[in-house]
Amino acid sequence: MENLLDISFIIESFPTILSRLPITIGIAVGSMVISLFIGLATALIKIYKVPVLSVITSIYVSFIRGTPLLVQIYLVFYGIPKVIYYLQIEYGVLLSADVNSISPEMYALMAFSINLGAYLSETIRSAIESVDRGQFEAAKAIGMSPVQMMTKIIFPQALTVAIPNLGNMFISTIKDTSLVFIIGVVDVMGQAKILGSRGLAFFEVYIAVSIVYWILCIVVERLLVRLEKRARRYERGIA
Incomplete structure (x- = not known):
């Protein structure tokens, strides 16, 4: 009688799956860092209602939030090469750019950064x-420039509020990286699919990869809890 579960295959698959963990973490961390800048710029444009740009950012946020991440990955993967070819042929620019040299990991990083940037803009x-308006007025009253006001007064207080949402989005991003195999990125999930097809043991490898994601998210969650507590202590110290 065939065994329901091949425990030995699950155990043996862990080292191979974990070998791709740096790619998963790299895409998640890299896109999070880039999207923070995108989200901050988009948020400030919307807060200060910058002409034209505020309309563009509103359309950008609405489009990203209204379309699946999977579709956005495909749009970046197939759209960017077409744009580069078009610019090369029609305008003679970017002649040295070779789309074939762009790795799938880079496309995944761009897609996740664009996606996260829209969501982070609303969080930021x-x-x-949420910062009390009196803080803005007090900073202006003592002669602070807008940059000084934001970096020294507003951002530290806003960060404390944003950390829980930022952490949740980072954990979601780690799990969403399982989609990048569709464009040829062999990450944790991609390696699991390859192993499953080789040994015809898809159930076992999916159990193994789910455990990897589960443990990784638990570790990240614990780190974020410590970071939030540290930020709260800093906030009480300021008070």
């Missing part, structure tokens, strides 16, 4: 707007 905007 709400965090900034």
Whole structure:
């Protein structure tokens, strides 16, 4: 009688799956860092209602939030090469750019950064707007420039509010990286699919990869809890 579960295959698959963990973490961390800049810029544009740009950012946020991440990955993967070819042929620019040299990991990083940037913009905007208006007025009263006011007064307080949402989004991003195999990125999930097809043991490898994601998210969650507690202590110290 065939065994329901091949425990030995699950155990043996862990080292091979874990060998791709740096790619998963790299895409998640890299896109999070880039998207923080995108989200901050988008949030400030919407807060200060910059002409034209505020309309563009609103369309950008609405489009990203209204379409699946899977579709956005495909749009980046197939769209960017077409744009580069078009610019090369029609305008003679980017002649040295070779789309074939762009790795699938880079496309995945771009897609996740664009996606996260839209969601983070709303998180950052709400965090900034949660700061008491008196803080803005006090900073202006003592002669602080807008940059000084934001970096020294507003951002530290807004960060404390934003950390839980930022942490949740980072954990979601780690799990969403399982989609990148569709464009040829062999990450943790991709390696699991390859192993499953070789040994015809898809159930076992999916159990193994789910355990990897589970443990990784638990570790990240614990680190974020410590970071939030540290930020709260800093906030009480300021008070």
